[in-house]
Amino acid sequence: xxxxxxxxxxxxxxxxxxxxxxxxxxxxxxxxxxxxxxxxxxxxxxxxxxxxxxxxxxxxxxxxxxxxxxxxxxxxxxxxxxxxxxxxxxxxxxxxxxxxxxxxxxxxxxxxxxxxxxxxxxxxxxxxxxxxxxxxxxxxxxxxxxxxxxxxxxxxxxxxxxxxxxxxxxxxxxxxxxxxxxxxxxxxxxxxxxxxxxxxxxxxxxxxxxxxxxxxxxxxxxxxxxxxxxxxxxxxxxxxxxxxxxxxxxxxxxxxxxxxxxxxxxxxxxxxxxxxxxxxxxxxxxxxxxx
Numbered sequence: 001x002x003x004x005x006x007x008x009x010x011x012x013x014x015x016x017x018x019x020x021x022x023x024x025x026x027x028x029x030x031x032x033x034x035x036x037x038x039x040x041x042x043x044x045x046x047x048x049x050x051x052x053x054x055x056x057x058x059x060x061x062x063x064x065x066x067x068x069x070x071x072x073x074x075x076x077x078x079x080x081x082x083x084x085x086x087x088x089x090x091x092x093x094x095x096x097x098x099x100x101x102x103x104x105x106x107x108x109x110x111x112x113x114x115x116x117x118x119x120x121x122x123x124x125x126x127x128x129x130x131x132x133x134x135x136x137x138x139x140x141x142x143x144x145x146x147x148x149x150x151x152x153x154x155x156x157x158x159x160x161x162x163x164x165x166x167x168x169x170x171x172x173x174x175x176x177x178x179x180x181x182x183x184x185x186x187x188x189x190x191x192x193x194x195x196x197x198x199x200x201x202x203x204x205x206x207x208x209x210x211x212x213x214x215x216x217x218x219x220x221x222x223x224x225x226x227x228x229x230x231x232x233x234x235x236x237x238x239x240x241x242x243x244x245x246x247x248x249x250x251x252x253x254x255x256x257x258x259x260x261x262x263x264x265x266x267x268x269x270x271x272x273x274x275x276x277x278x279x280x281x282x283x284x285x286x287x288x289x290x291x
Contacts, residue, residue, distance in 0.1 A: 008042040009071050011035055012050065016068050017140040020057040065137050069154065073270045092275040093122035099144040101131050103222035104263065107241030108163075109145070116283050123276050131220040136268065142277050144266045156269050158281060160288050162260040164240040167252040172232035180235075180252060183209040190216035190234030192225045200237060202256040209256075 011028070015035060018024035025032040036053075043049050050064035060068060100109050105127065113125065128141070136144055136155075150157045173190070180186050183202040193200075193215040200211045216234050219225055222244075225236045230248050237258060238244075265284060267277055 004045045008038050011038050012042055013071050013075055015058060068137055069270060076274055092120045092279040094276055095124045096276040096280060097126045097140055097142045099128045099130055099134055099141045102129055103239050104145050105129050107239055107244045112287055120279055143280055146264045146266050147261045150264055150266050154269055155266050156272055157264040157266050160263045160265055160284060162262050164260055165237055165258040166240045167235055168229050168238055168249040169235045169252055170229055170232045170248050171250060173234060183211050183256060186211055192217045192228050192234045192236035194219060194222055194225055201259045204256055
């Protein structure tokens with residue numbers, strides 16, 4: 001490793017996880033200018049830039065992302081060595097950061113967090129509710145939940161379950177519009193859409209039907225779509241979570257199945273052995289009957 005100072009690597013990891021030099025300086029109780037000098041020295045020692053500095057924070061370039069993954073692995077290996085000496089190797093402790101969309105957070109994750117916290121009292125959870133696509137490295141996320149198979153070379157995606165979807169409308173809407181008796185009769189209705197782009201796929205025992213929907217409203221927030229259903233704005237395709245279904249919703253075409261959405265738990269390959277991450281992965285897989 002030549003003359004590279006390992007503390008510079010530690011500071012680099014801290015800055016990336018904090019998201020900015022200012023926040024990292026505050027957390028480390030060290031001057032921001034000192035952090036900047038140390039990271040500039042690290043880049044000079046490596047012979048390459050690792051990040052772009054901006055007013056919005058730090059943005060890793062491609063080399064920086066790869067170096068961050070390796071540096072984080074190295075820091076965790078050092079911590080594991082310390083823990084093994086202290087007899088704490090298998091005890092999950094410290095901060096675990098997760099990212100989840102609103103409907104998965106409300107309809108799925110919140111049902112299990114209290115039990116996890118009782119089982120692992122030394123773990124501090126930080127749950128970010130975000131419907132936008134995130135960069136797990138840039139945002140310092142340990143575990144993310146994704147609908148649909150995630151893509152990426154350095155990630156592990158563990159399938160938890162398939163989420164049932166259903167068509168819902170309010171009585172106030174159906175009083176103004178004819179109640180559809182088949183998927184084909186959805187044409188001409190006010191459709192509120194989140195999932196699977198403009199096409200809705202329906203299945204029965206005999207055949208399948210694809211409907212090219214013309215959306216009256218599109219949103220990445222299932223809670224907003226649910227409220228619009230309650231307000232009589234139209235028909236929406238929504239997850240059938242028991243704690244999200246509302247009494248004023250009427251399920252339409254229950255004899256037709258809608259293609260289910262697979263839910264995956266995602267983390268980076270080289271971080272799966274970290275006790276906090278491993279404990280949450282194993283806990284959720286256990287909840288869904290996975291061995």
